[in-house]
Structures are given as C-alpha cells and as structure tokens.
Amino acid sequence: MKAKKKLIALITVMLMVIMTVMPVSAAGTNYSPVAGGTTKFKKYLIVKNSLDVPSVEFTFLVKPGAGIPASETTMEVLAGISGATVGTASFSSSDTTYPTEQSGDISIGTLPSGYKYAKKDVTVDFSACEYPEPGIYRYEVSETPYTGALDSVIEDESGTTYYIDVYVVDNGSGVLSIAGYVMHSNSDAPAINDTNGSGQVTTAGAPVDDKVDGFKNTYASWDLYVGKKVDGNQGSRDKYFAITINVSDLDADQELTIDLTNADTAAGTNPATTVSGTNPVKMTADSNGDASATVYLQHGQYVVVKGIPLGKDYSVSEASEDYKSTRGAGELISGITFDDALTGNDIVDDVHTGFTNTRDGIIPTGILLSATPWIIVGVVVVAGLAFFAIRSRRKYDEE
Numbered sequence: 001m002k003a004k005k006k007l008i009a010l011i012t013v014m015l016m017v018i019m020t021v022m023p024v025s026a027a028g029t030n031y032s033p034v035a036g037g038t039t040k041f042k043k044y045l046i047v048k049n050s051l052d053v054p055s056v057e058f059t060f061l062v063k064p065g066a067g068i069p070a071s072e073t074t075m076e077v078l079a080g081i082s083g084a085t086v087g088t089a090s091f092s093s094s095d096t097t098y099p100t101e102q103s104g105d106i107s108i109g110t111l112p113s114g115y116k117y118a119k120k121d122v123t124v125d126f127s128a129c130e131y132p133e134p135g136i137y138r139y140e141v142s143e144t145p146y147t148g149a150l151d152s153v154i155e156d157e158s159g160t161t162y163y164i165d166v167y168v169v170d171n172g173s174g175v176l177s178i179a180g181y182v183m184h185s186n187s188d189a190p191a192i193n194d195t196n197g198s199g200q201v202t203t204a205g206a207p208v209d210d211k212v213d214g215f216k217n218t219y220a221s222w223d224l225y226v227g228k229k230v231d232g233n234q235g236s237r238d239k240y241f242a243i244t245i246n247v248s249d250l251d252a253d254q255e256l257t258i259d260l261t262n263a264d265t266a267a268g269t270n271p272a273t274t275v276s277g278t279n280p281v282k283m284t285a286d287s288n289g290d291a292s293a294t295v296y297l298q299h300g301q302y303v304v305v306k307g308i309p310l311g312k313d314y315s316v317s318e319a320s321e322d323y324k325s326t327r328g329a330g331e332l333i334s335g336i337t338f339d340d341a342l343t344g345n346d347i348v349d350d351v352h353t354g355f356t357n358t359r360d361g362i363i364p365t366g367i368l369l370s371a372t373p374w375i376i377v378g379v380v381v382v383a384g385l386a387f388f389a390i391r392s393r394r395k396y397d398e399e
Helices: 002-021 365-398
Strands: 038-048 056-058 060-064 089-091 115-125 135-143 161-170 176-184 214-219 221-231 241-248 255-259 282-284 291-297 302-309 312-319 324-327 331-333 343-347 351-358
Touching: 038 161, 038 176, 056 214, 089 115, 115 214, 221 241, 221 291, 221 312, 221 331, 241 302, 241 351, 255 291, 282 291, 291 302, 302 312, 312 351
Parallel strands: 038 214, 221 351
Antiparallel strands: 038 115, 056 089, 060 135, 135 161, 161 176, 221 302, 241 291, 241 312, 255 282, 255 302, 312 343, 324 351
C-alpha cells in the first residue's frame, strides 16, 4: 500500500514537472517582421527638339508619411517605418529621347509641340524597414530643389509631394509579405468598396485612381538666330562681316551651343573680306555671367545660339565697315524673318534678328553717253577702210 502511494506521488510530481516545462500554446499569432524590398519611379526631362539633353542631376527625398485612421469609407493608413532611401537621376547628351509619349509613361502627359523627352528610373529602397503587422504603410517622396549650373531647368515639380504606399499582407499562413507598392498624388487614404454599416471593412480596398509614376521637369529655353543680308549694286555677297553676340545674366561657366549648320566654319579669304577668324561652336559665361562670341557671316547665312535660359538678356552688334547697316535680314528661313530687335531683356521666346548691309555706287553714265557718237564714227571709219581695202585687193587680183 505504501509502495502504491509512493508511486502515485512520484507520478504526480513528474506530471507537475512536465506541466511546468511544456510550452503553453499562444492565444494568437505573433508575426515576425518582414523587411521591405525596392520599387522604382521615373524621372522625366523635357527639352526642345533642337537641343541635346543637358548634363544635369536630380535628387529626391523620401520620409515616413502620416498615419490616417480608418473610416466607414476609407482604409487605415499606417505611418511608414523609418529607414527608406532613394536614388538620383542623372541625365546627359547621350541619353535616348522620345518625340512622342511612350506607352506606360503615365506622368509625362502631353508633350508641348517641338519638344522631346528623356527618362530615368529612380530606385526607392525599403530593405532597412521592418514591418510588424499587415497594413498600408505610407511614405512621402519629393524632388529636391535643383541648384546646379543650369538654372533654366524649371523646377515645376520640385514643390510637389507624391506618396508611396507599401502594402503588407498576411500570406494566409501567419507570415507577412510585401504585396506591392503604389505611388499616387493624393494624400487621402485609399477608399474601400463596401462597409457593413458599422465602419468595418468587408471587402478589399478600391482601386487607386490617382496613380503617378514619377516627376517631370522641363528644360525651358529659347534660341537666338542671327542672320546676314547684303544689298546694293556695290554690295559684295561673298564678303564676310564680323558680328558680336552677347548673352548676359547666365551662371558662371555656363556654356551655350552655337549651331553653324547654315554658316561657314570660318571667314574665307576673298578680295572683299577684311576680317578673319573661325566661327565658334560654343560660348562660355565668365565669372559675371556674361558670354560673348564673334561670328563671321556672308549674305544669306545665319547662326543659332541654342538653349539660352528663360529670362536672360542679349545684344547683337557688327562691324559694318563702309556698308550701311540696318536692323533685319529679311526671310532667311521659309516663313521666318530675321527682323527682331538687336537687344532684349527677360526673353522667353525664340529671337530672329540680324543685319542688312547695303552699299550702292553712282555709275558715271554721263561719260559713257558723251563718248557714244565718237564710238559710232570710229566704227564707221573702220568699216569703210575695211571695205576699200577688200575692194582694192579684188581689183589687183583681177589685173
């Protein structure tokens, strides 16, 4: 009997020990946080068809957004987890450009007439962010104001904030995963499809109708066309004239391209030309922001200073020598006349200007008229002498 009681006591103690070491099953699921991945948005740069894509870099900022409580019509939005980073977008003249909107480029919109665009992918990295629960985690992304050398790049998107929502879900087995990333323009919480009247979500969120895929900027600029016309009965159309072009209020060391497609590479040598020099293909601003270049043009030629930033000033002058110089060179391009002012301030549209050089001489027609009778007499005398000479020769031969 005593042995039986001891056995029962021993079993009881063992059960108590086992009970103390056995894990107690949890009442619910304890999620292991899931790290985020990466997503991308696009950066668009719009430029004139006549320009190369400028060398310019854009930077961005990403930070956690604010949380928004759920409502009867919207889903809950959670504040983003810290640690997200974002890349940069660097452009150059070698970039591919597109003359029309490409499929899938949502935010490019409608291109202005005469413009093209380049694009870059920018990576947003959420791998340092760990999400502890299912939900929609919000981030704000914005473009940093551009402070580079080309102030003609319009920061038309730098004040804009877009939103990236990271969707974290339970995969059905108590494990968290990243379902996707959505970039959109509205700060409102995503709408829901239906409610049961108590504010509880009964269906999935409604489709996001304000999706965007990136930021766009326009390299807004204007071109300065300078042309030459020569007129007058003493005007030499193969003569080269020296023309000086000035552009001011630029950034220090900023370069402007000079298109010589419709001009010679240098002033050629001929009897009418008194100047010499090579036509430059660019002009560079000094420390004060002033750029100057001298070009050499014949009749019917013109140059184009391309990509001048909006709001800049210009002036054009020439060495007319002994020619009369007037503003304007007429129609050097079909439908376009070169008659704009020779100076201008705060320019935003293309300028077509130039010079007409005129030189007329007085032909001494009176002297020629007074000599005409003597010339006629001379012709008659010569003809008479010839006639008698031939006649005498014939008589001699006959004898």
